[in-house]
Amino acid sequence: MKELSRKERERLRRRELIIDVAEEVIHQHGFKSSTMEQIAEGAELGKGTLYLHFKSKVSIYLAICDRGSKKLNRELAKVLATELSGLEMVREIGYTYLRFIQKNPLYFSAFNYYENILDDDKYNDSPMIKVCEENAREAMTYIVRAMQIGIQDGSIDGGINPKELGLVMWGASKGVVHVALLKNKRRHMAILDDVEFSFDSLMESFIQLMSSGIKNDRQSEKV
Numbered sequence: 770m771k772e773l774s775r776k777e778r779e780r781l782r783r784r785e786l787i788i789d790v791a792e793e794v795i796h797q798h799g800f801k802s803s804t805m806e807q808i809a810e811g812a813e814l815g816k817g818t819l820y821l822h823f824k825s826k827v828s829i830y831l832a833i834c835d836r837g838s839k840k841l842n843r844e845l846a847k848v849l850a851t852e853l854s855g856l857e858m859v860r861e862i863g864y865t866y867l868r869f870i871q872k873n874p875l876y877f878s879a880f881n882y883y884e885n886i887l888d889d890d891k892y893n894d895s896p897m898i899k900v901c902e903e904n905a906r907e908a909m910t911y912i913v914r915a916m917q918i919g920i921q922d923g924s925i926d927g928g929i930n931p932k933e934l935g936l937v938m939w940g941a942s943k944g945v946v947h948v949a950l951l952k953n954k955r956r957h958m959a960i961l962d963d964v965e966f967s968f969d970s971l972m973e974s975f976i977q978l979m980s981s982g983i984k985n986d987r988q989s990e991k992v
Contacts, residue, residue: 784822787812788836791829796875800830831897834883837876838904841869845911855919860980862915867972870946877946909935926985938979945975
């Protein structure tokens with residue numbers, strides 16, 4: 770690998786600093802209320818310098834999405850390196866994702882923002898959109914691979930379609946997180962107050978439901 774020049778290293782260091790500051794600013798003020806001025810001030814940079822690295826607040830938010838998804842993927846990859854059964858891997862991937870989002874709700878918001886602008890033609894040629902897309906594909910491969918391992922070792926029902934169930938798991942987990950985070954908002958649907966739950970209890974119920982749905986019951990009976 771080619772060694773980076775001092776100028777290139779400095780540029781990368783400054784870019785990471787901008788993303789660090791942007792995470793703090795957006796966490797504090799929300800994406801809509803945050804400004805490039807606030808980010809530039811927090812990074813102790815002139816606006817002109819900030820714009821050399823990021824052309825807009827959207828591009829910074831996509832960089833946050835990229836950072837968050839890469840961090841998440843590293844955690845998911847660790848699960849695939851364990852000696853767990855496929856079913857246990859799927860469960861642990863679920864726990865890993867939910868714990869990650871509980872600890873980093875800003876990344877969840879950035880993931881959702883990226884997904885919401887995919888239908889906007891003006892972002893069709895955005896390099897960061899493509900990077901975020903590849904990160905999402907990588908995350909899905911971990912889910913699918915865990916299910917394939919489970920089918921091979923007999924812990925997961927062989928009649929399931931790993932790719933289709935991977936999408937179900939991904940979509941359902943996003944819904945569970947959305948509901949859990951909604952309750953933390955000052956204004957939320959009254960129905961959320963009719964049920965006693967916490968993020969952890971909702972997470973556990975979801976993982977248990979998901980596991981029972983894909984488990985190979987015949988294998989369990991043999992054991």
